[in-house]
Amino acid sequence: MACAAARSPADQDRFICIYPAYLNNKKTIAEGRRIPISKAVENPTATEIQDVCSAVGLNVFLEKNKMYSREWNRDVQYRGRVRVQLKQEDGSLCLVQFPSRKSVMLYAAEMIPKLKTRTQKTGVGDQSLQQGEGSKKGKGKKKK
DSSP: OHHHHHSOTTSGGGSEEEOGGGGBTTSOTTTTOOSOTTTOBSSOOHHHHHHHHHHHTOOEEEETTOOOTTOOOOOGGGOOEEEEOOBOTTSOBSSTTOOSHHHHHHHHHHHGGGSHHHHHHHHHHHHHHHHHOOOOOOOSOOOO
16 A cells, blocks of 8 residues: 555556547447447547547557457557546646546547548548448348
C-alpha cells in the first residue's frame, strides 16, 4: 500500500488505458465493450481516440504495439492503446469535465464519428454498397 501512495498520478504508468475494443459497437460486453451500444462507434482505432482526446486538451500518448487481451484479431487495425492522464501531480483533475475513465470513453465515442477522416470515408463507401446490391435468387426450399 505504501508504495502505491508514493507514486504520483502524473506518472505515465498511472494514466488510464483505453483500448479501441472498449468503444467498438461490433463487440459484445463479453468481448470487451465498456459503453452502451447506442453510444459506441463502429471499429474505432487507437489513433482516432488519441486525436479526439488530445484535441480537447488531455495529456495523451499512444502505444501502437499493445493489444487488448480479449482481441482475437491480430490485424494492425485492432492494435494499440491510448494512455490518458486524468489527474495532476497534486491529485486534482486535469479537466473537470472528465472525472472518470467512463467519461473519457463516452466523449471519445461521441467525437470519433465527427472526425474528418470518418466523414469523408462515408460518402465514398455508400456508392460501392449500392452497386453491389442486386436481385437475390432464392436457393432455399419453396413454401407449399
